[in-house]
Amino acid sequence: MAKKTKRGNNEGTITRRKDGRWEARISFGRDAAGKVKRMTLYGKTRQDVANKLTKTLHDKQHGTFIAPQKLTLGDWLAIWLHDYKRPSIRSHTYDSYETIVRLHLNHSLSRMVLKDLRPEHVQRYYNEKVRQGLDASTIGQHHKVLSGALKQAEKNQLVLRNICRLMESPRQTRKEMRTLTIEQVMI
Numbered sequence: 001m002a003k004k005t006k007r008g009n010n011e012g013t014i015t016r017r018k019d020g021r022w023e024a025r026i027s028f029g030r031d032a033a034g035k036v037k038r039m040t041l042y043g044k045t046r047q048d049v050a051n052k053l054t055k056t057l058h059d060k061q062h063g064t065f066i067a068p069q070k071l072t073l074g075d076w077l078a079i080w081l082h083d084y085k086r087p088s089i090r091s092h093t094y095d096s097y098e099t100i101v102r103l104h105l106n107h108s109l110s111r112m113v114l115k116d117l118r119p120e121h122v123q124r125y126y127n128e129k130v131r132q133g134l135d136a137s138t139i140g141q142h143h144k145v146l147s148g149a150l151k152q153a154e155k156n157q158l159v160l161r162n163i164c165r166l167m168e169s170p171r172q173t174r175k176e177m178r179t180l181t182i183e184q185v186m187i
Helices: 046-061 073-085 091-109 119-131 136-155 182-186
Strands: 013-016 022-030 036-043
Touching (some): 013 046, 022 046, 036 046, 073 091, 091 119
Antiparallel strands (some): 013 022, 022 036
């Protein structure tokens, strides 16, 4: 009779639950207190769970795994402003960043889970600001603030990528320059 092989550490486990569903568990590190952090994946069949586990292990091995969290964009913007920007920029710049976050970004995007933010959400935000009559240069400042926050989130491995790099802020329309006529100059 063949011996059952046991999975090694950090390879995950697959079990059947009492309700008939299948679950896989994988550990992905330790928190600040030293407690092991685990992730549970669910599926209707064993194959579903095995596929999810394989994908998660692949992402973990290649450094593209993002730990599950419920951090919202609004919470992250507050952390980013206070911990990362306040010590490194002038107070006037900080005030303008804080105003953009408080008056604009928080009203539209703050409830979005950070890792679930998609380019279409940001594009919808830009389009709404254009409809509200904001100038393209102002929306460009919003883009700069959001991109900076997502760049830091990417460094901290809270998001897989900075989605603002995938899009462009609205272009400014150049106004035609009007020159004075000779009669207007002579007056």
